[in-house]
Amino acid sequence: MKLFTIGFTRKTAQKFFGLLRGSGAKRVVDVRLNNVSQLAGFAKRDDLAFFLKEVADMDYVHVPELAPTQEMLDAYKKEKGDWKQYEQRFLGLMRERKIEERLPRSIFDGSCLLCSEDKPHHCHRRLVAEYLQQHWGDIEVKHLT
Template identity: 65%
Template sequence: MKIYTIGFTKKSASKFFGLLRVAQTSTLIDVRLNNVSQLAGFAKRDDLRFFLAELCNMTYAHHPELAPTQNMLDDYKKHGSGWSAYEEQFLALMQDRRIQNTLARDQVDNAVLLCSEDKPHQCHRRLVAEYLARHWGDTTIEHLT
């Protein structure tokens, strides 16, 4: 099983969709809490669904259960709680939601997890991918950057 991850910030549409085409992923799984923000540019939900189908022959799915809560985001981004605290809270949330049992493996195999962060280092998409890999086993992760 292989899981990809990608962020859209600091990427042109050409770079973003080019990375997806080269990886030949089948589905983009949007793990953002807010997927309709005007700040998302080409990565707004409806535009992204269209571009994925037209440019990459991919499907789009939104899985908000793989996103942090608004309070967690606010604590981290607005109140400076720090990455370690955020990571701990987020992993506990994934455990509470039991995503390894509620998300079908075949939905995630050869799919790409999307969020906004440019790099995966301090991003919840990486945490989701690693969490699933730990629970499901026999899983590789590739970050498209």
């Protein structure tokens, strides 16, 4: 199974949709907690679903079970928290939610996890991909940057 990840920050629409089209992914799985922010530009939920279909012939699905809680986000972003602590809390949340059991594999096959962070290094989309890879074992992860 191939699973891609992408963030939209610091990308033009041309770069963003070009990377998605070139990947061969068939669906974007939005793992953001807040997907309607005005700051998101072309990546707002309704606009994104439209553009993905029109520009890249891709489906869109929002899966908030793959997002951190608002409390976790605030502790890390607003309060300038420690990445390692955030990572451990988020992975604990994934275990608690049992995403590997509750979410069908078909959602992820040939999909691209989306969030806002430009690079995957300090981003929960990478943690989701690695968590699923660890539990399912047969996932090839590629970060689109």
